[in-house]
Amino acid sequence: MAQDDSPRSRRASGRATMADVARLAGVSAMTASRALRGAASVDVELAARVRAAAEKIGYVPDPAARALASQRSSHVAVLIPSLTNRLFVDLLEAAQRALRAAGYQTLVGITHYDAAEEEQLVREQLLHRPAGILLTGLAQNAATRRLLAAQRLPCVHMMETPDAAAGTALGDACSVGFSQFDAAAALTRHLLERGRRRIAFAAAQLDPRTLARLAGWRATLEAAGRYDARLEWRDAAASSVALGARLFGQIRAQRPAVDAIFFNNDDLAHGALLAALREGVAVPDQLAVVGFNDLPESAWTRPALTTVRTPRAAIGERAAELLLARLRGETPAPAHLDLGFELMLRESG
Numbered sequence: 001m002a003q004d005d006s007p008r009s010r011r012a013s014g015r016a017t018m019a020d021v022a023r024l025a026g027v028s029a030m031t032a033s034r035a036l037r038g039a040a041s042v043d044v045e046l047a048a049r050v051r052a053a054a055e056k057i058g059y060v061p062d063p064a065a066r067a068l069a070s071q072r073s074s075h076v077a078v079l080i081p082s083l084t085n086r087l088f089v090d091l092l093e094a095a096q097r098a099l100r101a102a103g104y105q106t107l108v109g110i111t112h113y114d115a116a117e118e119e120q121l122v123r124e125q126l127l128h129r130p131a132g133i134l135l136t137g138l139a140q141n142a143a144t145r146r147l148l149a150a151q152r153l154p155c156v157h158m159m160e161t162p163d164a165a166a167g168t169a170l171g172d173a174c175s176v177g178f179s180q181f182d183a184a185a186a187l188t189r190h191l192l193e194r195g196r197r198r199i200a201f202a203a204a205q206l207d208p209r210t211l212a213r214l215a216g217w218r219a220t221l222e223a224a225g226r227y228d229a230r231l232e233w234r235d236a237a238a239s240s241v242a243l244g245a246r247l248f249g250q251i252r253a254q255r256p257a258v259d260a261i262f263f264n265n266d267d268l269a270h271g272a273l274l275a276a277l278r279e280g281v282a283v284p285d286q287l288a289v290v291g292f293n294d295l296p297e298s299a300w301t302r303p304a305l306t307t308v309r310t311p312r313a314a315i316g317e318r319a320a321e322l323l324l325a326r327l328r329g330e331t332p333a334p335a336h337l338d339l340g341f342e343l344m345l346r347e348s349g
Helices: 018-025 029-037 044-057 063-070 086-101 115-126 142-151 164-169 180-193 208-223 241-254 266-279 296-300 312-327
Strands: 075-080 105-110 132-136 155-160 174-178 199-204 232-235 260-263 288-290 307-309 336-338 342-344
Touching: 018 029, 018 044, 029 044, 075 086, 075 115, 086 105, 086 132, 086 155, 086 312, 105 115, 115 132, 115 142, 132 312, 155 208, 155 312, 174 180, 174 312, 180 199, 180 208, 180 260, 180 288, 180 307, 180 342, 199 208, 199 241, 199 266, 208 232, 232 241, 241 260, 241 266, 260 266, 266 288, 266 296
Parallel strands: 075 105, 075 132, 132 155, 155 174, 174 336, 199 232, 199 260, 260 288
Antiparallel strands: 307 342
16 A cells, blocks of 8 residues: 655644554554554554654654653653752763663753742743653742642652651652751861861852751751851852852951861862962861762862762662652652761861
8 A cells, every 4th residue: 555654644742643644554553552552452563663664764753742642651750959059960861861761761851949930930841741850959939739649640859858757748759969058067066076176167149058057057057066157158159169268358357367168068178279279278287178978079179079979870870760750650668768978088187
C-alpha cells in the first residue's frame, strides 16, 4: 500500500504526528504508539518498521499530549536557587543522571533564592503536568505548599532535613540533606578547640541555609561564653570572591582583635585568603579562615582551606531515587534522609 508522508498529511504546525507514522508503517495508530513505547506485545519486525517510519519523517513524541492521555508525564520539575553556584550544579547533574536513567526528563527552574519566584515557577511547571518535583530547601511559602498539596504531586526537598515539628508540615513530601546547623556548630567547635576566642561569622545571600549556619555558629559560641553580636557580618548580596575580600577588609578594620573568621561559603573564604596574601596577613598564624561546602578549589588555595564538605551530589542522586520510588507507588522508609557532612581540616584553620 502506497503511503503519503508528504507535508500535507501532517498537522497544521508542520510536525509529524503519530498518525503519519502509522500510515507510513501500515499499522494502526495504537500499534504505532505501543511500538514506540517499546511494548513487548508488539512483534519485533513490526516494531522495527514503525521505528524506521518515525525516523524517516522525523517524528518526535509530544510529551504534553502523552501527559493528557495518560494523566502522567515523562518529566520531573527541578527547582534550584542558582546555576552560578557550583553547589547546585553538582546537585542538579546528579539528580538528572538518576532521573534520565529511569526514563524521565528534567525541567529546570531557577528561583534566585526568592520564595515568590519559586511559587510562580511551581505554577508554571504544574501547567505541564510533571510526574513529580524536586525542590531546594524547606522554606516554601504558604501558597506554594497549598499548590503542591492540592495537586498531590510527589515531592522531595533537597539540601535540608526537617526537625520533628517541620516534618509534620511537609505532609507526604520526602527530604534528603543534612543539618546546616550541626555542620556550622561542628566547625565552630573546631575553632574553639584550636584556641580561637574571637570568632566572626561573615554571611552573604542570607538564604535559609545560611541563616541555619549562622544559628549553629551563634549557639556554639553562646554555650562557650564567647558570643559577641558585633562579630556577625551579614550582606544580602550574592556570594562571591570579591565580596569575601571586601568582608575580610571590613572585619580586619573594624574588629582587629578577631582571631578567626567563619565564612558561610567557600567562595567568600577564597576572597578572604587572596586579600590576606595581598595585605600580608599570615593565615592561620594571625587569623584563621574557614569556609563551607568544600568547593574543588578549596584544597588548592594558599593555604589550603579548612571547610565543611557537603554531600551535594549524593543529595541530588538520593532525592531522585526517593522521587522515583514515590512514582512507582512505594512509600520510602525513612522519608527523610540525613546524609551528614565532613569537616575538611586543612591549613587555614
